[in-house]
Amino acid sequence: MNIAMLTLNLTLGNHHSPLVIESLLEEEESREDRGRMKHVVWWWLWLVVVTVALAAADANGSQKYEKQPSSLEFQFADKEDAAAAAAAPELMVGLTLIDSAASKGAVCLDGTLPGYHLHGGYGSGANSWLIQLEGGGWCNTIKNCVFRKTTRRGSSKYMEKQLPFTGLLSNKPQQNPDFFNWNRVKLRYCDGASFSGDSQNEAAQLQFRGQRIWLAAMDELMSKGMQKADKAFLSGCSAGGLASILHCDEFRDMFPETTTVKCLSDAGMFLDATDVSGGHTLRNFYAGVVSLQEVQKNLPKTCLDHLDPTSVILCLIEFYGMCVNTILTPSLPPSLSLSLSLSLSQCFFPQNLVANVKTPMFLLNAAYDAWQVQASLAPRSADPHGVWNECKGNYALCNSSQIQFLQDFRNQMLNAVSDFSKSNKNGLFINSCFAHCQSERQDTWFADDSPLLGNRAIAVSVGDWYYDRVPVKAIDCAYPCDNTCHNLMSNFQLVSNIRRGFIFVRDIFSVHKVVFYRAKSAKCLDGAHNLLQMHHVVTVCPVIIGGISVSLCAETAKS
Template identity: 30%
Template sequence: MGIVWLPVLAFFVLLAYGLAVDLSLTLLTDAPDKGAVCLDGSPPGYYHRKGSTQPNKWIIYMKGGGYCADEMECVKRSFTDLGSSKKWPSTLSVSGFLSDDCTENPHFCGWSLAWIPYCDGGIYSGNVLHPVKVGTDTIYFRGIRVLDTVVGTLLTAGVSNAEHVVLTGSSAGGLSTYLHADRVRKMIPSNIPMHSLADAGYFIDAPNVNGEYVIQEHAKYAFNMQNSTGGMNQDCVAAYTKMNETWKCGLADYSYQYIKSPMFTLNSAYDTWQLHNTLQLGCLPPQCSAEQMKQFENYGKEFMAAVRPAIQSATNGVFIDSCVVHTQSTSSNSWKQFKVDNQTIEDTFYAWMTGNTAVYKSKVVDCAYPCNPTCSKPAISPDEVV
C-alpha cells in the first residue's frame, strides 16, 4: 500500500511546494452602481488565490503602470488593460514575493493573495463626479472609489477575519502603497496586524538633466485633473493646503512623513523609471558618457537625500540597493538574490515585519553604484511601464 500511495503523496507535495497556482479574476459588476469604474467606465475587479497553508493571512497587491498626465493620455490608456477591464485575462501568474512556490518564497507562499489590477490612471486616487468628455470619447476618474470598493469586497471575502495583512504594490502600485496605507489600515479591523511594503514607489521631486522639474509639472496637472485631494493621505493634505501645494501629497518624498501605519521601503537609488522619466538621462550604465555618469551619480545622491526620512525612521523598514532596476519584489531573481549587507529583500522584510532581528537587520542601505556584485544587468528598458 505504501508503494502504491507514494506517487499520490508526491503529487500533493508538489502541489503545495512546487506547482504554481494561477490567480482567478473576479469582476465587480455591481461596482459601477457605486461610481467605481475604470477609465473607460468598465467595472474594476481583483485576482485571487486562496492560501495553501495560511489562508487567513492576506497579501493585498496593487498593480502599477505609471499614470496618465493629461486627458488625451488618459483616453489612449482607456483602450488598454491599464484603463479598461474588458480584456483582462481570466487567470494570472505571479512570482517573487507573490509566488506560492515555497522554494522561491518560503515565508509567504502559503498566504492568500488579492491582486488588484490598475485601471484608473491616477494612482488609485481620483474622484471626479461627472464623466469627462474628451472630443468624442468619455473617460472617468474614479480611482479612490475603485480602491475603496475592491478593499471593501475583500473584507467580505475573508480579510475582515484575517490573522495578518500585508498591503503592497510595485511602481505606481508602490506609490499607491505609500499614499493609501493609512486609508486601508482604517478599513481593516484594528485588531488585525497590517504591514506595508512599497516597491519602487519612492518617486522624488527632482529636476532633469536641464534643471527642469518635468515630473513636478506632470504631478500637478494629473492631481488637479483627477481631483485627487480626497484620495490622498489627509494629514498630508491638511499640511500642504496651507501652502496651496496639495499636489505634493501625490509624491512619496513629501507624503512619507505623514504615514502612520508600519511601512517598508524597497527601492533602488538608481531606479530606471526615474532615471528615464524624472532625470531624463537618456542612457543606462555602461552605455553612458562621462558627463551622463556624473548626472547618474548625482541623481543617486539626490535620491538618498530624499529617502532619508525612511532611513531615519525609528520603526519602519528599509532595503535600498544600488542595482539599476525598477521593481524588485515581484521578480524571483531580485527578491531572492539581490543582497545588501549579505541579506536579501525577503530576509530584510520578514525580519522587520516579525520584529525578529536577531539574525537579519530590518533596515539596510547599499553603497554607491557599481559596488553591489549581486545586482543583475538592468532588468527592463528604462522607458518600460511596469
C-alpha cells in the same frame, strides 16, 4: 503586388516585442528588377537578423552575474526537492470582476468593472492577507487617458484573464518563504492615478474613480474573509507602490487593533527631481494627474496642511475682488489653476508623505530607479539631442558628468527617506541597482542569484521585518560596488542596437534610390507615444527601408 512578409519575435526579459517587416514590390517593376530587389532585400534582412542576434547575445551576457554566497534562511530539504520546485509551472490565477462596484460608481476609465486575482491561503496563512496593488503609471491629459482606456490599464475588457503569481505572490515556499500560504491578491489598476482620483469627464467619456475602486475592492475582500485577518500586508509596485503609501493608514483603519497591519512600497519613491535640462518633468506630469483626476480630494491631510501657504492660498483680487482659499474654488483662471496644481502635486510625491505614515512601512527601492532615469531624469523631452541615449542604454557607457548626475539622484533618494528611516517601526532596502519593481520578479525577489544587502535577499529582508525577527535598514554603497544587481539596461541596449542596424540598412537602400513607403503601423506608433506617458519605457523606431515598411515597437520594461 507581391508581398513578402518576415516576422521576427524578439524576447526581451519577460516581454515580447514584435518586429514585423513587410516588403512591398511595385507591379510596374520588371521581373528582372524585382528579382534583383528581392536578392538585395533578403541579403540585408539576413544582416539585420545577425545584428539582432549579436545584440541579444551581448545583452544576455551582460545579465550574467557572479553568484554570491548566501545565508538565506529557507533551505531545501535536498537537491531533488529544489529541482522539482524549480520545474513546477507558475501558478496562474484567474481574474474576478467586482460586480458590486458599478452601483458604487467604482469603475475603470471606460466604465467597465474593476477586477482582482485572488489565491486562497491555507494552514498557518489561512487568516493572513497580502494585497498587491498593480502598477502601470498614470495619465495626465484627456488624450492619453482616452488612449489608456483602450488598454488593460484603463479597461477590464483588455485585462488578462489569468496572471502568473510570482515573487511576493508565489505559492511556493522555495520562492516566497514567508508569504507563500497567505491569501494573496493582485488588485488590477485601471484608473490612471494610483487608486486615488475621483472625477469624470463626460465629453471624453472618462471615469476617474481610483479611490472608489480601492474602497470597493476592500469591501469585496472583507466579504471574502479578510475581515477576520490576524495579519494584513498592503504592497504595491511602481504606481501601485505610490498607492500603498497613499492608502497605508487607511488600510490600517479597516482592521481591529489586534490585527498586525503593515505596508510595502516597491519602486514607489518617485522623486521631485530636476531633469537633465534643469526642468521638472515629473512635477509637471503629476500636476496634470492631480488636476485632471481631482486627486487632491484624497491626498493626505497631514501633507496638505503643511504646504507653503503662499503657494496654496492665492490672492485673487484681480479676478474675484478678495482672497480665497483656492482649494475650495471650483474654477480658476488657467494660470492660477496650473500654479495650484503644481502646489497640490507636492502631496502626490512620496518624499512628502512617507515620514508621516503612522502604519509600519517598508520601502524597497533601487537608488538608481530605472524608470525614473529613463522617464523622469532624462526623457526625450529633456534630452532632444539624445546626449543621454548611450548612458541610458548601458550605464557602463555613462561619462563622468552623467555618473555624477546619477549619484546626485541617489543622494536625493537617501535624503528623501532619512526621516522615514529614523522610526524603529519602518524598514528599508535601498540597493544601488538600475532596477524597478523587485518584489514582483522571482529573480530579484528570491532566487540563487537575487540581489543581496548584508548577505540577505529582498524576500528574507521583508520577511524579517514583517515578523519583527530583526530590524532591517539596509542601504547599499554607491554604484558600481554591488555586483548582485539585476540591472535593467540590457534590454534598452538591445533596442538601441536594433535601431542602429535598421538605420544602417535604410541608408544603404537609399543609395539604390528605392521607392520609400510610409509605415503602415500608425496605430502602433500613436499607441507607443501614449504608452510613454503611461509609465511604460517604450522605444519607437519607425524606419522606412526602400520598399520595406518597418516599425519597431519595443516595450522593454514596465512598471
